[in-house]
Amino acid sequence: MTVLAIENLNVVFATEGGDLHALRDVSFKVPEQRIVGIVGESGCGKSTLINAILGLLAENGRIASGSISFEGEDLAHLDDKAIQDLRGPRLSTVFQDPMGALNPVISVGRQMRNIQYRSDLARAEKDARSIDMLRQVRIPDAAQALKRYPHEFSGGMKQRIAIAMALMMEPALLIADEPTTALDATLEVTTIELLKDLQAEIGCSVLFISHHLGVIAELCDDVVVMYAGEVVERGSTRQVFGNPSHPYTARLLDCDPARQSERTRQLPTIPGELPDLRRRPEGCIFAARCDRRMDVCAAIPPDIEVVPGHVARCFLAESQ
């Protein structure tokens, strides 16, 4: 069973300098109870992708073509109200910045109660559910915590509270948008383990966005590599990391010498700049920075299956 299947998704933003083609022909799947990682530099379109799935694209953005099928419904063609009804109960999100993710002037308990606004439970039952969730994310003295405000918790605790809120309605899919980037290394490990435990317990799928290769390798079953609004490679984590078939993936892994042992905070730098998405280059999106560029790269490469389930958008993959 597939929870989320994105097919040939194109997202365009209308800007003063012309249309910005933020996502081009993005396709991948998130199977049931699996953790899928998305990796890429900042500006690669990860945030746009999340917003497109959640139906929260900025006003100047639109889904030009393609489909986002989630539990059998196409989110790309659902009206705002219908998507809003999915957000929370079926489709939930944890964002990067734990400091700003919670409303500063509403108590934690009230925020958690508000998330359950669709439920018919009595107030006390909702609070009991909130306390139960806070316990699961190991917040000490959970009953008391409901009365407190976000600023009274540490960064790591805030992120765990955000996770508790996101999982409270037992969604089918959790989108985790760099949930550990703002945390220090020790907290990162515990938060990742917590996420893994909760995922197994609730049985949801997770779309885990990170630019941290080590975390992706450790946590994710599948990985999707994005560059400048395109999925350049996707497949099982073992396949993609073991046999990188797109030069961009290879460069990412090359630049990360300690990729199995030591955790790097940031993606390694690759010479050159991201292309201007308002004037998308004719052929391969990575050609300008690629050290294995060929003449054929002036045309857009097709998605080529290296082995079943492992796909790379590169002519080189053909020869393998």
Place this chain on the structure above:
Amino acid sequence: MYAAASDPKRARLAAVQRLLREPLGVFGVTLVVLMLFGAIFADWLSIYEPNKISPRDRFQGPSWDHLLGTDQLGRDLFSRVLHGGRIALSVALFSTLASLVIGIVLGLIAGYGPRWLDNLMLLFFDSIKSFPTVMLALALVTLFGPSLTAVVIVVVLVNVPGYARIIRTQTLALKESEFVTAALSMGASTPRILRVHVMPNVVGPLLILASMDIPVVIAIEAGMSFLGLGVRPPTPSWGAILNDGFTAIRDTPWIVLAGGLPIIITTLGFTFLGETLRDVFDPRLKGRG
């Protein structure tokens, strides 16, 4: 240096064009021009002497003879409104200029002078700001008696702290900047640095702020004259007309209409103009106030 001078000029021209594309800006310009025209050509436009008392014509409603009617002394209100515009606009212009000059000088002293003087002046500015405007005006009138001088002094006291603060902040920032340090090292004198390097950088935003304060100044003059604390009778002033009409508001409402409408038109005109000017010339100031 000289090549760069034409660029601001072109930028200014472009800004004026943008101003004329904003409907609100055009509306403001129209109102202001209308009022200025009436004030400048007041003698030529008015058929009657503004102060000519004519007991037979007292309390006449608006008619073709008297466009805005007459007051309790039979004076033609249209002529008085036009001449009142002269008072209002010249007071506004004069006291704003005075505030600007004093504000700039005090601000430069505070920003460029020794630290203790700066602190002392800031305290002085804060203290003046801590008086509610009307209370300040009333206290000053006690001192000077009702007069236009009192009005001008009130305006200057109300405006100067704000202007001086802006100049001070800008001066402090520029004092540390590279081109001032460079000029200093080349032996330029302090007055020269202030005139050549500091002033051109601060005058633009200040002028925009001052233009936005003009409605406030007009309101102060009219308000004080309404209370009988501004211009002395029989000098025509919009506030004084309001005062004349107010005592007879039940029977002759056209007098307060004649006094109030020009105040509304002028303050709206200058405000719309000032707002648009600010947005067009200096978006950084947006959201102030």
Place this chain on the structure above:
Amino acid sequence: MLSYSIKRLGLAVVIVSVAMLMLFSMIYLIPGDPAAVALGPRATEAMREALRVKMGLDQPIWVQFWNFFINAWQGDLGNEVLSDRPVATVVLEQLPYTIALILGGISWSVALGIPLGCWAAVKRGSWADRLVGVLSVAVIAVPSFVVAIYALLVFAVTLQWLPAIGAGEPGDLGDQLVHLLLPSLAVGLGWVGYIARMVRASMLEVLEAQHIRTARAFGLPDRMITYRYALTIAILPTVTLLGVGIGQMLSSAVFAEIVFARPGVGKLVYDAILTRNYPLVTGTVLVTTVIFVLLNLVADLIVGALDPRVRSRF
């Protein structure tokens, strides 16, 4: 935060002291002999001399200032000339009327300004937003005394919906409220514009915040997000704005009291000027200044009370 509060309080004391100094020098500069003014033309030289001694005018100027300063801090503002009653008592009698008027003005401005600003922010870029923008600028620009006179003309004289003058029957709260409606509208109308603009700007900022995105991602309804999650934060700066605004509203209140013939400190000081009752003038100006300075302090504390982030630092 505590040391900041103490610092602010210290600054307030210094400002009030400087204000006292300025007021005192003003009294000193007033042309004419205060004793002669107080007693009128028919008083004898001996009577004037006696009053001068009583008022301390025979002492050196710095002694006079010191006495004025010490007495003022103790609440003794001297006696007013006409009835020889303590100025402080007279001012405090009139103060509640002015406070009621200003509170009325705040109520109008908050009741109209916050919804308008919020509406404009939610409908950003629409004709509604532009209309609110133009209206805000317009009500800010028009002087409050013109608003007062025109409100009187339209609602009290022409339509006769509301009473024109006075503060209403003492003890009859309903009557007093009815009498408060027009004058307080005149006081608060300009601030509808300020508050609408402020709320709009801070709403737009808050709506961009990460926690609003989180709330949307949890599928919370738009109404809940706008009013409970965003507006509660967006109105915080309004409190500070009102702290500053009360000083301006005090100015408007003076006009409103005169136009609507209401009792209050504005009417008091105006009448005092017309009757050359100088101790009453300086006393009233001083009291209102102290109130103004204090209110700015209080506004900061209220912000602390509304915002748990600030509160926790106390």
